[in-house]
Amino acid sequence: MHCVYWISFLLLYISGKSEEDTYFVFTFIYMWKILAEVTAAYGLIYWIIPQTLNKKKYLLFIVSATGWLYLVFALLMTFKYYYLQPRFPAFFDGWLGQKMTVPERLTSFKLIFREFSFITYPIIILGFISFNRKQQRLLKLEEEKKSMELKFLKNQLNPHFLFNTLNNLYTLTLKKDDKAPEVIAKLSEILDFVLYRCTEDYVSIEKEIALIENYIALEKLRYDQNRLNISFTKDISENNTISPLIILTFIENAFKHGVVNETEKAKIQLNLESKKNQIVFCIENTKPQNESAFLTDKSQIGLENVRKQLDLLYPKKHQLEIEETQTSFKVKLYLNT
Template structure:
């Protein structure tokens, strides 16, 4: 609930603040000051703040709320630009002067202030002429349109950005589900084969590896359903995965240093590091060469996470060389850009014999 509230009001709060400022600065101050400076009521400006005149300024501006909140906003959202053009002309040709006439008549009837009664009388006479004349109310029409069109377009832009962000997150969530689905079968089968071999030889640590596998599958199935998980759990999953693969390739020179200090209580997007580790064991030279190596380090503190990994690869000809990592790495890049914009640095280098990854994530915004 708290996360949803934050996502929804992240764009709404600044928009509401801007809209309130338009009403305060433009309507309650600018229009009030203009009314107070009317030449036929010279003493109004000496009776600041004249709350009655502020209410009059607000009343004569209420007509624009249905337009920028609903009519124009809906047409703009549906991209009916031709309709928006003609509806705008018709709306601002008729509605402002009729609304202002009604408001001026109401204030003329209820006002008992000798300073404002002549002002309301003049306003009523002016709007009576405009109602039956084929012309616009130009006194505040253009400034009203400029002020509140900006609110309408800001609302439109904010809604589009929120929709785009939600679609992108949903797309990446689907990609994460795909990544987990890809990780399940071949990892599960390979690990079960390794545990099966251990059980045949009577290895004493077979139950421990069965327990590790159970923990890993539970993490994938349950914890990774959320957008963020405990960093400690994600690192534990990575450690278990590495130990499982190390058991499969006992001849490989594997040296990966996990954090020695207690892991801080920080959340991270799930399965962000595992594609790199998976590719190491999937494409590394250790599968066919006994003296191949895999080495790296994971360093974590309250501020950042640093992940370094490199492995030896089989020499390939220029015709054989292709992208290393494929969909999994591209998925990580997109998720990093979404969840850690301007807070991460990813460097991937590949030579004929070595593939290396250096990833830094700023954990606190």
């Protein structure tokens, strides 16, 4: 592609020259001019800019770039004077620097400006192309970094969730409870979701609801009806997509802190709305009186993971509200889809 770029410039320079001898002379002379431009461009783009501008050394960049371009200009003027002009004098008739000596050429502001304009024009174009490619590479690397971080966060979340579920099953099997087969069936559905569906960044809200309902069903099997009062209301007018497991951490914390440590009857209220371009999730649970710091243990890690996932998947498109009182803990999450 670079070869095509420079050949195009050469063809632009020699266009309109129909006579064979003139065409040959123009081609030969402008090949040297193109060589000077190539030297100036690639030296600037691949040597000076990475060592100065990319490292925010702006003054050094200005000095280095100016010095480099002037060096290329000086070499080109010297080569023209001692080699090209004696061999092709007719070509240089009427040229601005025709009757100048080398020192005069190197100090002529008009000549410097004219030659620099020819040198810098292709540099600007090539620099823009290189900058655009670099930005695309950075965006690709950022996407790969985002994907890797999401996988890392999910790998942290999934074992935590599976551990709690397997612990529920272990408790029931120890009691030889008849509910164990039902737990295994629910667990199978959950495992299918966690192991296969969670590889996607987003799933339908209906699949996420099915996961939540299975999880709640498993948790309810652990407690007597007189011990737990739980409600899950849904208002799904739009089948939006949502990041898998993104709201499950809040539900896990509600059971872990609002039910496990509660000696009296615990209460959990969940509400999920899916409307046009927005998902709203709200969960509120009672808090045991002896639990003064609701978020001082490992659950804080899970919430931090959720926050990081929200920042990655819903940048500037989410709002998380957490409200804690002496008797309750409430989370409200807004997701703009």
